Amino acid sequence: MQPASPVVTFVLRGAALFVVWWALTLGEVSGLGFGAVVAVLVAWLSLRLFPPSGFRLRPLGLLLFFGYFLSRSVVAGLDVARRLLSPALPVHPGEIILTLRLPEGSPRWLLANTLSLMPGTLSALLEGDQLTLHCLDTRDPVERDVRETERQVGRVFGLTFDHARGAAL
Amino acid sequence: MIETTVFAMQVLLLVMGCLFFAVGTLGLFRFSDTLSRIHALTKVDNLGLGFIVLALLPLAPSLAGGLKTVLIWAAALAASATSAHLIARAVHVRPEPPEAKESADD
Numbered sequence: 001m002q003p004a005s006p007v008v009t010f011v012l013r014g015a016a017l018f019v020v021w022w023a024l025t026l027g028e029v030s031g032l033g034f035g036a037v038v039a040v041l042v043a044w045l046s047l048r049l050f051p052p053s054g055f056r057l058r059p060l061g062l063l064l065f066f067g068y069f070l071s072r073s074v075v076a077g078l079d080v081a082r083r084l085l086s087p088a089l090p091v092h093p094g095e096i097i098l099t100l101r102l103p104e105g106s107p108r109w110l111l112a113n114t115l116s117l118m119p120g121t122l123s124a125l126l127e128g129d130q131l132t133l134h135c136l137d138t139r140d141p142v143e144r145d146v147r148e149t150e151r152q153v154g155r156v157f158g159l160t161f162d163h164a165r166g167a168a169l
Numbered sequence: 170m171i172e173t174t175v176f177a178m179q180v181l182l183l184v185m186g187c188l189f190f191a192v193g194t195l196g197l198f199r200f201s202d203t204l205s206r207i208h209a210l211t212k213v214d215n216l217g218l219g220f221i222v223l224a225l226l227p228l229a230p231s232l233a234g235g236l237k238t239v240l241i242w243a244a245a246l247a248a249s250a251t252s253a254h255l256i257a258r259a260v261h262v263r264p265e266p267p268e269a270k271e272s273a274d275d
Contacts, residue, residue: 023240027233070219077216080209081192084199093205095261113250116257117215122208123254124261134204134257 009052014043055106061155068152069114076119080136094138098146100129101161102154111153118149175227182224189217203260211253218245 021035083090102108112123112131120140125132135142154161196209222242229235 019236020240023233023236025233026237027231073212073215073219076212077189080196080212081189081216084192084196084209084213089199091200091205093202112254113247116211116250116253117246119212120208122204122211122257124204124257132261134208134261136205136208 003054004052004056006047006052010043010047013046014039017042053105055103055157057156058158061158065152065156068149069117072118072149076117079119083136090137092137092139093135095124095132095134096138096142097130097132098143100131100150102150102159104129107153107157107159110156111150114149114153115146119145121146179224179227182220186217186220186224189213189220193217203265204257207253207256211249215246215249218242 017039018035021039022032025031025035100108100111102111108126108129108131112126115121115131115133116123120136120142122134122136123131124134133142133146151161190213193209193213196213197206200206200209219242222238225238226235229238
């Protein structure tokens with residue numbers, strides 16, 4: 001995949017930073033000029049530190065991902081709370097190692113961080129395409145949930161998977 | 170009428186948020202190993218903070234104020250996922266010695 005042009009990345013990052021500044025200053029008009037200067041400088045610095053990669057965010061995929069993330073966050077919180085409040089403390093901790101289908105870079109990073117907030121999983125070690133997960137209950141269908149999260153993360157970057165071969169297209 | 174309903178919803182959400190935080194802290198005591206404790210703290214606190222942010226949104230003075238409240242939640246989520254992963258990696262690379270767990274109970 002071709003990396004996005006630096007100019008487009010610069011404009012998008014600068015705009016996002018400016019919106020954050022606007023929110024942090026509660027829309028204070030007198031601070032907007034200074035905020036614009038800071039946004040431009042930080043966007044420039046971010047290009048030096050994190051040059052544009054070949055992955056582009058898809059607005060629709062991102063929106064669907066937010067919905068998925070929010071609903072699964074509720075499930076995750078309720079799941080741990082239910083186990084904690086149950087007198088028998090029904091947990092069966094253990095580790096599993098999975099081979100990720102997502103490509104190196106932002107997609108894998110987003111998946112590993114998301115999984116730490118999803119029900120029953122905690123990213124312990126990410127080495128190459130091998131992700132070690134700590135599971136609260138290894139009797140649950142952990143891998144099925146992880147694959148679904150992986151599919152959702154892939155969609156954020158416009159990636160789809162061939163399930164038969166298990167490789168990114 | 171609508172104001173009363175919104176107020177009742179806010180109170181309900183705030184109480185639920187605080188309860189989830191309390192349950193997350195309970196996890197520190199009930200679970201016996203570091204990694205399970207992190208499960209409790211990250212996931213339950215994420216939900217608790219989410220409820221509190223939802224409860225506070227109707228009080229936001231402006232659109233920017235509301236966005237700022239949501240940004241706080243997003244920043245807490247990113248920090249919690251990152252620190253959870255760092256602690257999990259540290260434990261994975263150098264597992265806790267079993268005797269350390271015993272002495273912690275004394």
